[in-house]
Amino acid sequence: MKMSVTIKDVAKKANVAPSTVSRVIHNSPTISEKTKRKVRKVLKEMGYHMNENARNLVTKSTKAIGIVMKSSARESLYNPFFPEVIRGIGDFCNKEGYSLSLTTGETEDAIFEDVVKMVQGRRVDGMIVLYSKKDDKVVPYLIKQGFPFVLIGKPSTNLSGITFIDNDNVQAAMEVSEFVIGLGHKRIAFLGGSPEFEVISDRLMGYQQAMDAAGLDVPQEYIKLIPLNRTDGLKAIDDLLGLKEAPTAFLVMDLLLGVLLLGVLAEKNMKVPQQISVVCFNHSEFIEFLSTPLTTVDIHTHQLGYEAAKCVFDLIANPEMMEKNIRIPTKIIKRESHFAVGEELKRKM
Amino acid sequence: MKMSVTIKDVAKKANVAPSTVSRVIHNSPTISEKTKRKVRKVLKEMGYHMNENARNLVTKSTKAIGIVMKSSARESLYNPFFPEVIRGIGDFCNKEGYSLSLTTGETEDAIFEDVVKMVQGRRVDGMIVLYSKKDDKVVPYLIKQGFPFVLIGKPSTNLSGITFIDNDNVQAAMEVSEFVIGLGHKRIAFLGGSPEFEVISDRLMGYQQAMDAAGLDVPQEYIKLIPLNRTDGLKAIDDLLGLKEAPTAFLVMDLLLGVLLLGVLAEKNMKVPQQISVVCFNHSEFIEFLSTPLTTVDIHTHQLGYEAAKCVFDLIANPEMMEKNIRIPTKIIKRESHFAVGEELKRKM
């Protein structure tokens, strides 16, 4: 490891005081152009680079923000949410010259310790929390510390003062339900993950509102809230398809379940969209590779991250800022896994 | 933001010198048990937590390691490699109480700047580089700086002194080829991404070696090296299936291409594995959700990350260590997308 060149080294070589070098680096107006040129020359020559630790120590501001994630989270591993949202965060941070720090903890306690270390250890200026769980210690801690943070998702606790970014999932589900209803469907199934996730329960709500508004009743058998794995997924799908009045359309909450559903339908030789319509949440470029051109709902993951980062920045700059709640709009990407009732015959030709 | 309690605050309250507090924190044997108890009590009471910046400044060691990734890398977004490898790295780091820092840059220059900032800015003790590109500046820079780092993948430059972790892709491809050959196949296609990636060219090599060894010749039409997108993928697959002597088995280098292939085969009503065998690289739990139980090659992504982290640690502890090259073994996960030639009829009953 080469020894680093410090401000003092530069100062010595340039025959100025360290403070002058510092001011040159920050382009202070109190330094003459002549000295600036001289010092800058030496800076280049010696290959100076700032020691961020020393800087952080005195300015009390690291140029970094932390990301809290539940690392073994199944749901974030197999859909592109995790990388996408980090890319979004990264994009903004990069524009502002900030860097990113990740929690590494596996257990909840370990994660909490990571957060404490980041916050109290003054390693980051702000935090972005990538999940929202019922009785989690992280968010309450951040609030108590008065530390700038934003949440991606919806706060599950009834704590106030939380700035959060998310989609309007109720709205999104309502829109997509209305869309499907508008196509003429009356028997619409809801296939999703565990309702303990805010996302799912919100979407369920939107779905039900739309159905109610359209005067369609929703038999409980149409609603399948299941863990995200093959066996439970298969069972749910079989149940639905085995119904005397089987649904003609599926609202699927996850790409994985969507893939599973398409597979089952293909095996049963049921054509999508001719016999069954499928709409799937969380658009990603992955679906391009499926043989069925799925109609999806784009939740704009990248933008979620980007806006979240922007928000922590505002919070850092102005800690007394009122909490806000930014909703990223969703968009139905219409491809060809849905059909309008009555069009079956035309299509079959 | 609450004001932090420092070592001095604790020292004052406990009627000892700051140095004593520091030694208590580090559990120095030169401090009596009595004082330790007293100081520890005050530490808890005041809720002390160390300021890492100050610590890093004097010890010249942050307890963090950096991760370099090419962020917009398509290939890392849609297969679970990226999250998985980070989880692996995180697992080890967490065990050792280290934290993680990510580059945020989009362009190559931005990424390079991130790296410089991490290294020279003394924000990390070591680095893990998640890619290896032909004429990249990062690796040469790290070498020049004598900074501890390891590469995941295979160094594309002819620079020596690089510790790197990867799979033996030649070997892996050879094994899987032999496996398929052993089933009786003679017409085996190779479907993969761009050969500018070391992974692909290595596997291609292994494939060809196995074919040669078995005395099977490989017509150039059997080898499709294409960019990872739908159109190019479809074209390649169509080409292969349209051949007068179409392959009976496919070696697929990527989950995405695998999914695409399965879709096309289903549309053409070609049964897997009865008519066509498919083996796909990069096992992930995702494939559980496909209707076809794909036989895959597990490259142990998680362990790649874990071992990489372990390596930087060794390097940090002992910078003069000889470079090493750790190969993570691969494993064929045999499921049911392959068939032994001659068994078709049995299966059909």
Place this chain on the structure above:
DNA sequence: AATTGAAACGCAAACGTTTGCGTTCGCGAT
């Protein structure tokens, strides 16, 4: 009782910055 020697602790410098304030310098106005 004086001496010795660990054991236990305190002092102060150092790490590389930033920044308030003081000092120097040159120069035009008196």
Place this chain on the structure above:
DNA sequence: ATCGCGAACGCAAACGTTTGCGTTTCAATT
């Protein structure tokens, strides 16, 4: 020639730790 006054720069303290070394304490040895 003196004064005054910005402009340009240097001094030194501060940020919160760690650590080598010096000092104190106190029990054990002579």
